[in-house]
Amino acid sequence: MSLWLAIARRAFRRYSTYRAATLSGIFTNCVFGVIYSYVYLAVWAAAPGAGGYSSQDAVTYVWLGQALIMTVALWGGGTTEELAERIRTGDVVIDLYRPVGLIGWYLAGDLGRAAYHLLTRGLVPLLVGALLFDISAPDGPVTAVAVLLSVALAVVVSFTMRFLVAALAFWLLDATGPRLLAVVLATFLSGMAVPLVIFPDGLREVALVLPWASFLQTPADIWLGERTGWSTLGGLGLQVFWAGALLALCAVVLTRATRKVVVQGG
């Protein structure tokens, strides 16, 4: 356990060295937050209560989305990016030597990174959003804890998906194409492009049970009080299920890939 913590702490510190990058990123998140807030206000003014959201919910959702983009690495990035590069150069064999599981090593690092991004690129845009617009807060400590738990699970689910894409590099050498496709799916099916709750009937039900819903829609609905009690537990349970199932899949893929490396590397 202390080993994982040590890895996570170092990843946290490594990311915290890029101050100018963090500041400019926060600025950009805020600009997009302002743009989407006005668009959503206009949409919800024309269709009050769409998707069960009030105008205030919709604007809060916008800022939660901006806060979570980097935290859950919605557009890629994180330690899986380094993994893909190490597979391409062959350095991954060093990772395989280590007396620590490769998945655990990279997951711990990614959680450390996510903690840093949550505290900077997550928290600051939310505060700016609260200053500029009327956004809601979670209605109590229990809800707040549930949100944090949901965000942590979101990072794990997102990690597994990025890991699987990175592992494609074992076969394709250059996984940039599949990575782009993964970003498309994540953007659309996480509710980042448009909240999943206003998707057309049919598509909405499907999107809500897919793993990408974990990234933004589930934590946001807990924050907004759209999910309470059993519904919150159900949402978290689904996230746990996806995290477990996809981690298992990562392990299977890694085993197969390892054999492939031996064949290629001699």
Added chain:
Amino acid sequence: MAEPVPARALEPVRLYGRIARMWIRASLAYPVSFWTMTIGAFFTTALDFVGVWILFGTIDGLGGFGLQEVALLYGASGIGIGVADLLIGSVEQVGQHVRTGSLDVMLVRPVPLLVQVCADRFQLRRLGRIAQASAVLAYGFGAVDWSPARLLVAIGMVLTASVVFFCLFVTFASVQFWTADSSEFANAFTYGGNVLTQYPLTVFPGELVKMLTFVLPVAFVNWYPCLYLLGRDDPFGLPAWLQVAGPLPALLLCGVAALVWRAGVRHYESTGS
């Protein structure tokens, strides 16, 4: 010495073409990746418009504009940023060149620096985005009651949009000469300008729209020409001549971009190691 002027003026373009061709050949070395990325670029942006379409599933009009009229705005802005991104999007990487020192290598080559930075890692797959935006624009054209003057304004709109985004890319990438790892700062203006102009500006407060007209003139990318194409009065009560004034701010921006870029290059001192 006695080289004719047009040939000299075209020389950077020819050099740009040669570097770009080299990168196209390089990217085709991984065919699976190249094609998934080109198709991916098409679908990324296609899904983006599906998002707008889903919004319109819950409403009839946004800020007084219907879906087809929004498609007109969306398509024009999309082609503008698509063309700029295809031709010079790599300028975003200038901070990386500063950090790794590869800018020094470029400075000693007998090719203009801006040409080298812009043509570096030229990515043909960015055509996917232009294709998608063109399809959306074609759909949006259905909302226009055509006349020769409107056709002229439509052509001018696409050119102006490309030039404006071109200048935004160069101007804000130049900031990286001062702070090398702040590339995301530029996104707020380039991609932010693109997202903002996908929607009718009537959803934003009037002061913001004035700022987007007179300070950071992204409103000329599509908003003013589209008002002309649709035969609408300015919802903010601004003068009608703004609707056809687009090329003027585009030219001004070119001057600003050139000045900022030159200031950046002058400021540049190698990492020294």
